[in-house]
Amino acid sequence: MATYVVSDLHGHMDVFEKGLERIGFTDTDVLYVLGDAVDRGPDGIRILECIKEHKNMDLIIGNHEFMMLNSVDPDGRDKCNGKDSDLWLYGNGGTKTYVQYLALTKKKRQSLLLWLRRRYVIRTLEVGGQTYCLTHSYYDPKCENRMYFELDCAAVWNIVWRSMYREDWNTRGINIYKDYPYTFITGHIPIHKVQRVFEGDKTYNDLRIFEKGNFIDIDGGCAAGYHKVLHNGALFYRLDDRKVFAEPMPAE
Ligand SMILES: [Mn+2]
Numbered sequence: 001m002a003t004y005v006v007s008d009l010h011g012h013m014d015v016f017e018k019g020l021e022r023i024g025f026t027d028t029d030v031l032y033v034l035g036d037a038v039d040r041g042p043d044g045i046r047i048l049e050c051i052k053e054h055k056n057m058d059l060i061i062g063n064h065e066f067m068m069l070n071s072v073d074p075d076g077r078d079k080c081n082g083k084d085s086d087l088w089l090y091g092n093g094g095t096k097t098y099v100q101y102l103a104l105t106k107k108k109r110q111s112l113l114l115w116l117r118r119r120y121v122i123r124t125l126e127v128g129g130q131t132y133c134l135t136h137s138y139y140d141p142k143c144e145n146r147m148y149f150e151l152d153c154a155a156v157w158n159i160v161w162r163s164m165y166r167e168d169w170n171t172r173g174i175n176i177y178k179d180y181p182y183t184f185i186t187g188h189i190p191i192h193k194v195q196r197v198f199e200g201d202k203t204y205n206d207l208r209i210f211e212k213g214n215f216i217d218i219d220g221g222c223a224a225g226y227h228k229v230l231h232n233g234a235l236f237y238r239l240d241d242r243k244v245f246a247e248p249m250p251a252e
Pocket of ligand 1: 062
């Protein structure tokens with residue numbers, strides 16, 4: 001039995017399925033998807049349904065699931081006019097997800113939304129004598145091991161949007177992770193961006209995890225789709241022995 005994490009699949013079911021084959025995922029293993037399963041790529045809803053159907057898979061809420069929950073009708077009706085709807089549909093690739101969501105029956109939509117609201121925003125777990133903290137991006141002790149529905153909107157926003165590797169927030173460059181006794185595993189900012197923009201390695205194009213102290217970023221950049229220069233894809237990380245399995249994005 002092994003514990004795996006992967007992040008930012010962004011609707012790329014093909015990469016997800018190939019990655020599961022690559023790691024030899026079985027019913028006795030456990031997988032945590034650290035948010036942003038939906039949007040940009042074609043199969044976000046299929047990925048959510050797949051995680052939901054597997055008892056040994058779980059989803060941590062990312063900013064894209066957060067936008068979806070803040071956009072669609074909370075009762076599963078054919079409406080998308082929540083407070084994040086423009087941001088989600090037109091600014092962040094949510095339209096592809098919404099079209100698939102509309103194809104579900106109202107009952108299935110309600111079941112999916114109920115399930116999403118009961119996912120963790122931050123989760124800690126012990127593997128091999130080490131405590132890992134799984135979060136899409138940021139950290140606040142008040143949100144630790146809390147589900148989406150237990151927290152207010154501002155608290156979730158802080159966790160799923162903020163980062164020390166974004167130019168647009170005042171958290172840029174501030175390493176909060178070092179103050180806590182965990183190994184943090186996050187997604188949200190593609191490793192290529194972290195390496196090129198923040199670490200100054202302007203020609204970086206490998207598909208590897210990014211590690212700095214007790215902070216690990218496993219966002220392989222699926223959001224961008226196939227890229228001729230950047231070797232992007234999904235990074236499956238096995239916590240038991242800290243082994244990385246890279247699943248590259250196939251050429252389009
Ligand atoms: Mn994100």
